[in-house]
Amino acid sequence: MDQRSKALLKSPFQRPSMVSSGAAAAGTVGAGRAKVLKGIIAGGITGGIEICITFPTEYVKTQLQLAEKSIKPRYSGIADCVKQTVKQNGVRGLYRGLSVLLYGSIPKSAVRFGTFENLKGYAVDERGNLGPSQRLLCGLGAGVSEAIFAVTPMETIKVKFIHDQNSAKPRFQGFFHGVREIIRTQGEYFLLQLN
Secondary structure (H helix, E strand, O other): OOHHHHHHHHOOOOOHHHHHOOOOOOOOOOOHHHHHHHHHHHHHHHHHHHHHHHHHHHHHHHHHHHHHOOOOOOOOOHHHHHHHHHHHHOHHHHHOOHHHHHHHHHHHHHHHHHHHHHHHHHHOOOOOOOOHHHHHHHHHHHHHHHHHHHHHHHHHHHHHHHHHHHOOOOOOOOHHHHHHHHHHHHOHHHHHOOO
């Protein structure tokens, strides 16, 4: 058995692909900023693709949550919500409000990936390796940053936008107008409150 195989057997968390080319790959001095930028760009692209795939389920979930609060709910369940939405607006109706979530999902993933790469630059050992516990801490830091700076504000905005679109006379004339209106009427710290 060669040295590398023996080293990998010592930790159940080591994966050869992660050590040689993945997020835990060894970094070189001076390449830190480039890796952070690469992480931010890769994260943004990944977030955009992810939300385009998952948005219909997010839309239906939010519709059902909003309908729950009304005296007479509009939908009897998931299938009914999808059926009514497609009947009224076509399949594109399941993507109403997608741009709002894209504006949030791209920065959310960019913050997570970029923070991980930045923290990784501080956590690697003298040989440029990132151990399992350091990887865990970098991931934890990235997740906390993502939650504070991207998830909470965007979840607040998302719910406000979907609720506005369901009203008889929507007030928001686009993403940036809607964000300005939310901040104007409820204050900038409102975006950091959980619904």
